Amino acid sequence: MAEGLIFFLGFCILIILPFTVLIISLIVRGRKRQWKGTVMNKLGKTSNSNKTDEDFLIIVETDNGKEIKITVDKSRYDNWKVGDRLEKVKEENWPQKISAGS
Secondary structure (H helix, E strand, C coil): CHHHHHHHHHHHHHHHHHHHHHHHHHHHHHHHCCEEEEEEEEEEEECCCCCCCEEEEEEEEECCCCEEEEEECHHHHHHCCCCCEEEECCCCCCCEEEECCC
């Protein structure tokens, strides 16, 4: 019985804890980022043959020339157009459209 508990605690410490720390650090890092940029491309692709789950990708070029790829839901994909200006504010999860493209 005690051996099972030791194995379980060891599993939690070696596997689950580092994974949890990694996920939390990625979320915190993403919330600290801020940028402004222009939507350069939109890619929508079906991720399985049943077409029940779709991935939508928006590619943004920031004002300092960096390319950012953002996986978004269908609503954002439909709302954001190539040429639109987006702004990602620190502490926000998602960028907001600040102006429509020409």
